Amino acid sequence: MVEGEIKLLGTWPSPFAIRVKMVLQQKGLSYEYLEDDLLNKSELLLKHNPIYKKVPVLIHGDRAICESLVILQYIDENWSKTGLHVLPVDPYERAFARFWAIYVDDKLVTSFIGILKATTEEAKAEKIADTHAALELLEGAFKKCSAGKDFFGGDSIGYIDVTLGSCLAWIKATERISGAKLLDEIKVPLLMEWVNRFLATDCAKRTLPDVERVEKYGRDLQVTRWNVVPAK
């Protein structure tokens, strides 16, 4: 394990930065958080992530690690003897966790952001349906890997929990902005129970932004960047 100061470059609404905060917290690691401005990117960001110029970036001593899921695995592996495992130990369960984390980013995130970006009612309806479908699949995944326990990670918060959990403020904000119910206790009952449990954890309370703040931010983006005419 390499020692050294830890810095996290992020932005307050980014689920990708939030999930890194969650894992650092789970591991009991202290770090300096540096808020970046995506409209005016810092020197530090451009220096340490020249390829994508995106947050989050974890700076550990003289190392810079980019891409949120790569960062999560780095933290888990570098501090493997500290705190609880984020990824499961069993190879099959690890593969399962990796698969669903990628699924959250590829399918779920693109769907709910798609709801916000939609400029027609048809497009919006399509993205709402996609989001429901993705959440239903995640319900199935939860059923399989939780084995009746509280989290995707079993007794403790794990890889899928933070990947999906870091999106919850945005999912709730999207519900408010679009007027569509996404987290539906009838369609995804187990997932709803997980949502409520997760939101009650210290991990979530200390890292997720207020839904109201995200809602305002989302509405601003719709108008200033995505050319979406506000519905209400």
Place this chain on the structure above:
Amino acid sequence: MAGSGTSDVKLLGAWASPYVVRARIALNLKEVQYEFLEEQFGTKSELLLKSNPIYKKIPVLIHDEKPVCESMIIVQYIDDVWINSGPALMPADAYDRALQRFWTVYVDDKFVPSLFGIMRSPTEEAKAEAKEQALASLQLLEEAFGKISKGKPFFGGDTIGYLDIALGSFLGWMKAFEEMNGFKLLDDTKTPLLCAWADNFCNNEVVGAVIPETAKLVELAKVMQARYKSAPPAN
């Protein structure tokens, strides 16, 4: 834990898919006996639809009847399970591992789409742009190789590893596009390190056995260009 009988491990795939080649190289390096179940181009078998209902794509590794999907997840799984067989596919140090993973994401997100953009582009202009993007990606990968390999033949050091497999599995298609279009993607003057790496990679016995022949890929590419204007052979 690790089954040695062929019935324990099955791989659903297709000869031309670079994603399937990734899984095969990993299995071969780890000396795992497996049954290769070839999917027919243009159709999806019952077993595939049942094993990968989410994406319905190859490769799918089925180990003791449990499916693992997504090529690099499969490679990591193979490395995790057959830990005492063959070389380690991932380095020991957490930061080195992070670099392998970061550049693998880069290959999949940036390099591969521009590479197949060369084949799929409807106009000469679009094709030229795809080619420029592919070349720019390879330039970045050349620099990364310089840093990561630390003077050794592979991204993985002395032996083929995770990132070697991620990128190297596309060498068959790269050579096919070079031949079809009369230009070079890997060039001695611009990407000398990657040229040497590509030779070392393709000359490896385990790799040579599964990388598809350039001539066959060229033939397939022509059929695909005529028939489809969209996705490459498989995921």
